[in-house]
Amino acid sequence: MGIIVNGSLFTLHTKNSTYQMKVDDKGVLLHTYYGKRTDETDYSYLISFADRGFSGNIAAARGDRTYSLDYLPQEFPVCGSGDYRVSCLNADLGAGVNDCLLFFDSYRTYRGKYSLEGLPAMFAEDGDPVETLEILLKDYKDDLYVRLLYGVFEDHDMITRSVMIENKTGQDVKLSRVMSTCLDFSDKDLDMIHFYGKHAGERQAERLSLFHGITELRSTRGTSSHQHNPFVIVAKKDTNENMGECLGFSLVYSGGFHVQAETDQIDQVRLVMGMDDSDFLWTLYPGEEFTAPEVCMTYSGSGLGGLSRSIHDGFYRHLIRSPWKDKRRPVLVNNWEATYFSFDGKVLLDIAREAAKMDLDMLVLDDGWFGKRDDDYSGLGDWFVNEKKLGCSLKELSAQIHEMGLSFGLWFEPEMISEDSDLYRAHPEWAMVVPGREPIRGRSQLVLDMSREDVVEYLKERLFDIMDSADIRYIKWDMNRSLALAYGELFPRERQGELRHRYVLGLYEVMEALLARYPNLLLEGCSGGGGRFDAGMLYYAPQIWCSDNTDAIERLKIHYGTSFGYPMSAVSAHVSVCPNEQNGRVTPLKTRGICAMQGAFGYELDLGKMTEAEKEEVKVQVKTFKKHYRLFQFGDYYRISSPFENGDFTAWEYADREGKEACLSVVFTDLHGNPAPHIVKFEGLCKEKRYEVSRDGEPLGEFSGAALMNGGLLLPMPRENYDSCQFYACEK
Ligand code: DGJ
Numbered sequence: 001m002g003i004i005v006n007g008s009l010f011t012l013h014t015k016n017s018t019y020q021m022k023v024d025d026k027g028v029l030l031h032t033y034y035g036k037r038t039d040e041t042d043y044s045y046l047i048s049f050a051d052r053g054f055s056g057n058i059a060a061a062r063g064d065r066t067y068s069l070d071y072l073p074q075e076f077p078v079c080g081s082g083d084y085r086v087s088c089l090n091a092d093l094g095a096g097v098n099d100c101l102l103f104f105d106s107y108r109t110y111r112g113k114y115s116l117e118g119l120p121a122m123f124a125e126d127g128d129p130v131e132t133l134e135i136l137l138k139d140y141k142d143d144l145y146v147r148l149l150y151g152v153f154e155d156h157d158m159i160t161r162s163v164m165i166e167n168k169t170g171q172d173v174k175l176s177r178v179m180s181t182c183l184d185f186s187d188k189d190l191d192m193i194h195f196y197g198k199h200a201g202e203r204q205a206e207r208l209s210l211f212h213g214i215t216e217l218r219s220t221r222g223t224s225s226h227q228h229n230p231f232v233i234v235a236k237k238d239t240n241e242n243m244g245e246c247l248g249f250s251l252v253y254s255g256g257f258h259v260q261a262e263t264d265q266i267d268q269v270r271l272v273m274g275m276d277d278s279d280f281l282w283t284l285y286p287g288e289e290f291t292a293p294e295v296c297m298t299y300s301g302s303g304l305g306g307l308s309r310s311i312h313d314g315f316y317r318h319l320i321r322s323p324w325k326d327k328r329r330p331v332l333v334n335n336w337e338a339t340y341f342s343f344d345g346k347v348l349l350d351i352a353r354e355a356a357k358m359d360l361d362m363l364v365l366d367d368g369w370f371g372k373r374d375d376d377y378s379g380l381g382d383w384f385v386n387e388k389k390l391g392c393s394l395k396e397l398s399a400q401i402h403e404m405g406l407s408f409g410l411w412f413e414p415e416m417i418s419e420d421s422d423l424y425r426a427h428p429e430w431a432m433v434v435p436g437r438e439p440i441r442g443r444s445q446l447v448l449d450m451s452r453e454d455v456v457e458y459l460k461e462r463l464f465d466i467m468d469s470a471d472i473r474y475i476k477w478d479m480n481r482s483l484a485l486a487y488g489e490l491f492p493r494e495r496q497g498e499l500r501h502r503y504v505l506g507l508y509e510v511m512e513a514l515l516a517r518y519p520n521l522l523l524e525g526c527s528g529g530g531g532r533f534d535a536g537m538l539y540y541a542p543q544i545w546c547s548d549n550t551d552a553i554e555r556l557k558i559h560y561g562t563s564f565g566y567p568m569s570a571v572s573a574h575v576s577v578c579p580n581e582q583n584g585r586v587t588p589l590k591t592r593g594i595c596a597m598q599g600a601f602g603y604e605l606d607l608g609k610m611t612e613a614e615k616e617e618v619k620v621q622v623k624t625f626k627k628h629y630r631l632f633q634f635g636d637y638y639r640i641s642s643p644f645e646n647g648d649f650t651a652w653e654y655a656d657r658e659g660k661e662a663c664l665s666v667v668f669t670d671l672h673g674n675p676a677p678h679i680v681k682f683e684g685l686c687k688e689k690r691y692e693v694s695r696d697g698e699p700l701g702e703f704s705g706a707a708l709m710n711g712g713l714l715l716p717m718p719r720e721n722y723d724s725c726q727f728y729a730c731e732k
Contacts, residue, residue, distance in 0.1 A: 002131040002152035003109050004040055010107070010133060011040045012150060014157045017299035019150075021075050021135075026060040027103035029137060029148075031073040031184045035245065036301050046186065047073065052266070056082020058101065060140075071266055073184030076137060076148055076163070078102055079177070086214060086260040086272050090177035093142050093169060098176070102137040102146055109133050113151045113318075114162070118505050120252050120539030121294045122151060122160050122318045129154040130318075143168035151294075156314035160252075162294040167284040175282040176497075179258070179274030180251065181295040185234070188267040193233040193246075193304070194259075195561045199226045200549035200582055202530040203561030205644055207235075210263050218258040220278045222447075222483025222500050223527055224534035230257040231535070231565035233307065234271060241639060242303045248311055249273050250565055252319070253293035254536040255504035279486065281497025296535060304564065305683075309636050312567040315538060316634075322515075322542040324522045325569070328629045329543065329600045330361035330474070331622050332409060337550065337576050338606040341368040341375055345391040349400055354607035356404040358618045359626075363401050364409035364476060364602075369394070371421060376480075377444045380416040381423030383462035385469070398470040409474030409522070410466070414459045415507060416445045416480065423458075430455050432487050432499070442481025443528075449488045450506030451499055459510050467518060476545065477511070479527040504536075511540040524572055524600075533562065543572045543600040550576035550604060552587045552595035553722055556643040556650045556667060559598050563652075569633045571599030575621070577606075589614055590696075591724040593621035594665050597632060598652065601625045620697075628728070631656055631663050638683040640664065648678065649715065655684030659705065664727040668718035681712035682729060691729040702732065 004011045008023035020033040022044045032043040055070035058081065069083035077087040080098040091100040113124040114132045124130035133150040144167060151160035161181045167173045190210050194217055195203040208215070217232065219225035230251035239246045249271065251257050256276025263269050273295050284290050298314065300307035316325060333355045339347055352363040368374065369390065371382025385394045392400075398408040417424050417431050424431065424446075431446040433439040439446055448455050466472070486499035515521060525532060525541035529548035537544055547558045555573065562571055573596040578586045596602070603618070610618065625632065635654035643650040648670050655662035662682055685691065685705035693700045693708070695716070703713075708729060716725055 002129065002154045003133050005107070005109065006040060008104075009040070009042050010135070012133065012152045012159060013037060014152060014154045014159065014299065016301055017157050017159075019159055023104040026058070026067070028069065028072070029075040029104050029135065031075050031182075034183060034247070035299070058082060071264065071268065073186065073268070075135075075182065076102060076146060077182055077270075085264055085270050086262045087177070088163070088179040088182050088272055088274070089146065089165075090175065090277075091144060091165070092174040092176070093139065093144060094171050094173070100144060101140050103140055105136040105138040105145065107133065107135045113160075114149045116162055116291050116294060118508060119291060119293050120319075120508065120536045121162070122153070122158070122252070122296060122314070123321070124153070124318060143170070144173060153314060153318060156318070157299045157310050158296055158314045160294050160296045163292040165284060165290040167286055167288050170286050172286070173284040175284055175290060176280060177277040178290065178292045179272040180292045181249065181273050181297065183247070183271045183297070185269040185271070188263050188269055189237050190269055191235045191237060191239075192261055193235060193564070195229040195231060195564065197226050197229070197561075199528055199531065200547060201554065202226050202533065202547050202558055203229055204557055205561040205564065210261050210269055212263045215261045216259070218276055218278070219256040220276055222256055222486060222503060223479065223532045224254055224257060224536070225482070226529070226531040229533065229565070230259070230273070232259055232273070233304065233564065234261070235304065240303055241305045244303050246300050246304060246307050248298040248300070248307050248565060250296045250298075250311070250535040251293060252296060252535040252539065253504065254507065254532050254534050255500055275501060279497055279500060281494070282501070283495055283498070293536065305638060308564050308639070311565055312637060315535065316567050316569070319535060320538050320542045320567075320570070322523065323520060325542045328626070329569070329633065330407060330522070331625060332362035332364050332474070332602040333360050333607060334364040334366055334476075334574060334602060334604045336366035337581055337604040341373065343368065344389060345397050348397065350608050351606060352401045352404050352406055354615070355603075356406055358607065358615060359622045360406065360603065362407045362409055362474060364411065364474060365397075366411040366476070367413070367478070369410070378418045378420035380413055380418040380445050381421045381448070383412070383414075383466060385466065394466065394470040398472065402471055407473040408471060409476065410472050411476045411478060412463065413478040413480060414463065414510060415448055415450060417448050418445050429489050432483065432485065434485060434487050435489070440484035442484070445481060447481065447483055449499075449503070451488050451502030452490060452506070456506050456509055460513050463510070463514055464517060473520075474522040474524065475514070476524045476526050477541065479532060481528075508540070515540060530558070530562070533566065535566075538566070538570055543570050545572045546599065549582045550574055551580040551583050551585050552592045552667065553585060553669060554583065555595050556669070559595070560639060560643050560650065563637060563639060568599050568637050572602070573599040574602045574604035576604045587722040588720060588724070589617050591667055591722050593617070594724045594726055595667060597621070597625050598665070601632075628663055631661060635662070636684050640680055640683070643669065651680050653683055655682070659684060659686035659689060660731045662729045664729075665724065666715060666726070667724040668722060671718055671721060675717060678715040679712040680715060681710070682708040685709055685729065690732045692732050693727060693729045695727050696725055700727075703729070
């Protein structure tokens with residue numbers, strides 16, 4: 001039983017964790033415990049009460065100055081309650097101030113998992129050990145209800161939370177902040193690990209100590225963004241990769257977000273996470289509901305590695321829906337870095353012909369196949385095939401590619417509009433631009449108002465039309481700028497603060513419709529590389545282009561950071577040319593292959609321009625990936641050595657769950673004269689089993705699991721800059 005209710009005490013258990021809350025004698029829902037699995041003791045005895053100067057007292061506590069929401073641990077703190085810490089809800093019930101005050105109303109539990117209309121969320125299949133708890137809170141005076149939703153995934157140490165605000169007050173309610181989760185910790189000695197970045201340098205791992213005051217991460221860009229990621233970890237000071245306690249928080253949402261961690265006056269920490277509220281103002285009319293996106297919380301008592309593996313597995317089973325999650329992903333070649341906008345049908349067919357010879361599975365036609373689009377100044381929105389440029393129809397192109405034994409994929413950037421496009425000329429009002437004012441351009445393009453039903457319908461119609469016109473098995477869904485002013489012509493002035501969220505709802509509506517109509521389509525997310533790499537996107541796209549930076553060495557850090565919160569099968573990674581197009585670095589083809597095999601593997605170069613020796617090497621890489629794809633896609637992922645800490649090499653490993661086989665990859669990142677020896681140790685094997693071990697296909701000998709895990713293996717000396725090797729251990 002995941003959920004145990006005892007009077008006013010709610011205890012949620014997963015395999016290794018327990019979460020508890022309690023309705024106190026005033027009717028306030030307090031948070032009493034989250035951590036290592038324990039019993040159903042009422043942990044509210046740990047809360048201390050004192051008269052703290054300048055902390056407000058609610059009316060229900062009149063006469064008792066030791067009762068203040070300003071220091072009590074709560075499940076859903078609201079602004080205006082005398083709690084001056086970061087809160088979850090700003091709701092103006094009519095007076096022009098945020099004066100809502102919530103008390104317990106009722107609860108219900110049921111088997112299975114709640115879902116959220118129009119929003120991505122974790123799901124459960126029949127029979128999964130998953131339960132839902134709904135707790136209804138109500139304003140003490142007005143009929144404003146807040147429904148707190150808890151999904152308990154016992155097997156994965158995951159608890160999801162979401163919030164629905166229900167307006168039964170009979171008058172408009174203004175919401176200017178709705179956070180999806182709040183977690184109050186009684187301990188201040190905590191670190192936060194977060195993943196900052198930039199275009200072509202996403203998800204760099206950074207660990208910092210929380211301090212008195214507010215640590216804040218957010219994206220105001222309308223997307224989850226390159227700059228910050230809606231996934232953070234809160235860890236005890238002594239937690240490392242292999243041991244210690246930590247909690248992961250993932251927002252299942254692809255728009256802007258906000259995370260705050262506040263250490264308060266009495267050394268407690270509060271963490272809140274939810275949608276970006278910087279520009280948010282939502283009018284909730286009588287009878288309406290507002291649903292906030294889901295946050296998925298994961299507990300680990302076995303370090304950061306254990307946390308990541310729980311998340312990988314939990315997301316794989318309960319968030320990613322695509323049938324492709326169970327199938328080997330196609331090894332594809334994408335023409336972007338091979339040709340950019342300069343291609344015709346013949347150039348594409350030449351690349352496809354080479355790809356077929358090397359046993360690749362798919363050719364993906366990137367940007368430039370539609371409208372007038374020979375550079376990035378025009379054409380977006382005109383989703384009509386440029387047959388003149390291709391020299392044939394898309395149907396013919398796709399058919400010829402299929403005849404070669406490859407399948408065909410296509411790039412789209414549906415959310416955008418170029419001013420130089422027929423669509424803009426017909427519908428300038430569809431762009432998010434304030435009439436009569438200059439637009440803010442990004443990559444010389446404007447953003448479509450995805451909150452409009454006519455825009456959503458246009459995009460569905462164009463996508464379906466193109467999809468029906470040819471045999472297309474994969475779509476890369478790109479998005480190449482941040483939102484600046486989120487303006488929608490159809491909304492009055494006082495409701496413009498709804499546009500950012502409505503944009504995301506429109507985006508999800510089109511993606512949902514696309515997948516409903518083409519359930520076997522492989523959708524790859526992308527936003528100028530990894531600018532929208534988030535749990536929300538995984539609900540639609542089982543893989544996401546991880547970065548526009550294809551340099552194998554910079555990718556080590558990007559992959560490392562991404563692996564904390566996302567399954568590596570979702571990390572789309574390609575081998576590209578040298579010198580690298582983004583940073584000019586030269587790396588061996590072998591290393592580029594090993595690095596890209598960490599995720600959904602492919603190529604992004606003109607295969608025809610490779611030397612014969614390189615082509616032979618590509619064949620070996622493709623063969624290796626296909627041979628071990630089960631390990632790479634479904635194996636447990638171990639970060640063996642960090643590119644942020646070890647300057648000499650980075651290593652990672654995939655091990656199958658039964659300890660039958662493992663593949664450990666190493667990339668050297670520095671060279672030394674008279675170098676020190678280095679050893680790597682395997683993880684996830686069975687100590688008592690015996691393994692046949694090879695290195696880059698050459699037999700190394702037979703070892704016990706104990707030897708490989710405790711003793712390890714000596715690394716070969718690197719023979720050139722950015723050399724690499726791959727060990728493979730297979731049970732005898
Ligand atoms: C950004 C993507 O990340 C690239 O891979 C490529 O598709 C370009 N956009 C095309 O404009």
